[in-house]
Amino acid sequence: MEKRRAALRLLPVLLGLALAPAAAPACEPALNGTRVESSRFVLSYQSTPIEVGKHFALDIAACSKPGAPEPESLKVDAQMPEHRHGMNYAAKVTKTGPQRWRAEGLLFHMPGRWELSFELRAGGTSDVMRNSLVVASAPVRFTEEEKRSILSHGPWPPKLVPDPSNRVSGNPEAIAFGERLFFEPRLSGTGSVLCATCHVPYRGFHDGRARGFGLEDVDRNTQSVVDARFNRWFGWDGANDSLWAQSIRPLLDPREMRSNATTVSRFIRNNPPFRTGYERAFGKKPPEDDEEVLVDVGKALAAFQETLVSGRTAFDDYRDALESNDVREMQKYPEDAKRGLKIFVGKGNCGLCHFGPRFTNGEFADTGIAFFARKGVVDPGRQGGIKKLRSSGLTLLGRFNDDPAQATALATLYVEAQHRNFGEFRVPTLRNVARTAPYMHDGSLATLRDVVRHYSELDEERLHGDGEKILKPLHLSEDEVSDLVAFLESLSAR
The missing domain is CATH 1.10.760.10 (Cytochrome c-like domain)
Structure with missing residues (x-):
């Protein structure tokens, strides 16, 4: 009986709770979008499509919570917390109506986690609200010409054939x-x-x-x-x-x-x-x-x-997948390496010298690196090499060539030193390049990043008077430098 009386005493309270209206929101922005809030404000925004390397805009609305002043101004920014740096562009914020703004000119220059920040100022103080979002890489698409160029860098390894000038080759x-x-x-x-x-x-x-x-x-x-x-x-x-x-x-x-x-x-x-x-x-x-x-x-x-042949690489897997249109296998190749590959076969024009399965034409070029071996000593490069070749008794034109037809000696027979050969050095293969630092004929560039920056910022005045006409500064951004390095690293055997 006592329990029944207690329940009856609680009934009005329970009915009151059930019938009470839901609590009204502190305020509601005049825009249905992604919401963030502070102790004084609620903010909502909508975005135009966000892609890496492309400008986008935000439409923004805010409202004041009870007792808070109306916001006077808005500042919009963004940064990558893991990298501790922000955008390369300043957003332009324009007021479009009561507690409404539009922010234009934003650009995320690399994929990853970004943090948008909204600074609302009112009553002499500011509230900063943040929202994180992950920006995926824009898909890399190759033209048909670029695809043909990529496919020309394989297959790997190539068929191995004995050296006819060496009778014990392969023995x-x-x-x-x-x-x-x-x-x-x-x-x-x-x-x-x-x-x-x-x-x-x-x-x-x-x-x-x-x-x-x-x-x-x-x-x-x-x-x-x-x-x-x-x-x-x-x-x-x-x-x-x-x-x-x-x-x-x-x-x-x-x-x-x-x-x-x-x-x-x-x-x-x-x-x-x-x-x-x-x-x-x-x-x-x-x-x-x-x-x-x-x-x-x-x-x-x-x-x-001759037995020391480099193994297959991540690039080789991607190249073969591209040839067979194996989408699943292509997706395994890192996005930054794909972007670097597009630079390599595209605006970088790197394939003019680094072509074929070995990524080299096997010949010689002036790359703008000083040809002073040390103080007061000049390294003539290819010009000196041809002179040494001509004076040697150990060439393919000599008695030690085991190829009776001397078909292997044609290049030696016709090579001739020219003035333009001064300061030229052999174009190296790029296979396993990540394992052979430092770089260039004099070892003057310590890392692959240094090499890419050298070609990005090339001083044309350093080229020999009769030197290369195809070499021009690439003017790469730091992100493009990183992408090209990622591609070069993918050319090393696993």
Whole structure:
């Protein structure tokens, strides 16, 4: 009975609560959109379409909560909290009616999380309201011409064919012998330097230095021997026309390994494991001709280096997916790399020199890098390389070319030094480029970003008088620099 009386006493209260009208909102902006509020104001906005790199506008309405003054002015801004920087443009805010505004000229220059801020000022103080939104990258679309250019950079890896100028090219015994020689310091004149001193396997067969160092400093950056089998010319100046001749060059250079034909041939003849390795590779005993043994050592080293072919990359997967129209596979390629690829095949015009599956024409160019090797010493580049080639007895025109028809010697036969070759250096492959810093023939650019900025801000006055006419400053934004770097990084094997 007592419980029933208590329930009856509560009934009027419960009925009153049920019948009471819902609480009215503090205020309602005259615009139905995305809402934000502060202790004094409620603000709502609608936006025109927002895409990365395109201007957009906001229509904004606000109202004052009970007891708050009417807003007097509005300021609109935006920033990326993670990057701690804002827009590159100032929004223009125009009053369009009572407590109504339009903000124009906003632009989000990169994808990611942005934070819009609305500063309403009233009664001498300001309220700042914020709203976060994630801006996706604008889809990258390639023209048909750009697609053809992209497809021309593959497939990878290419079909491997033996070098006709080297009779042991592809020979397993020669490959094993060459690998052993590659890591043998006793080939050097001091017994202390080996090929792997500068061509370090875990560094992508590069040394990571601005300029090479064997027994002394040299004037140029060490080039990786990965993918060297595909070269037409070797060295920054193209002073050699075969991989086997290029393999001999550092042996004889007094700054690098400081050896000679006699030292090398005696080492092979007088060390049973190496004499046996030679016999297995070449099917004969080491001859008495020291130069012939030296050349054969170069050919065994070349046979080993021919096995160093870079692996497939994220770009290769994208390129093949584009060819087969595999949309799902194409979506795996990062958006920033796609944007960089569009610059590469589009306004950057990079493919003029960096074309084909290896991203190089294999020839020489003046890139606006100083050709002073050191104070008072000029590096003539390709012009000097051609002169060295012409005076060498180890070219494809000589007696050590194993190709009876000498079909491989055509380029050497017709090459001729010209004035414009002064200060030109070989256009390197871009495959595995992220692993071979620093860059350029003198190692003067430390990072890929530095390289891209060099071409973006190119000083045409630094080009040789007879130099390139196609090189012009790219005038890239920092975002475009980042995108092009992302693409270049995607050219390195996983």
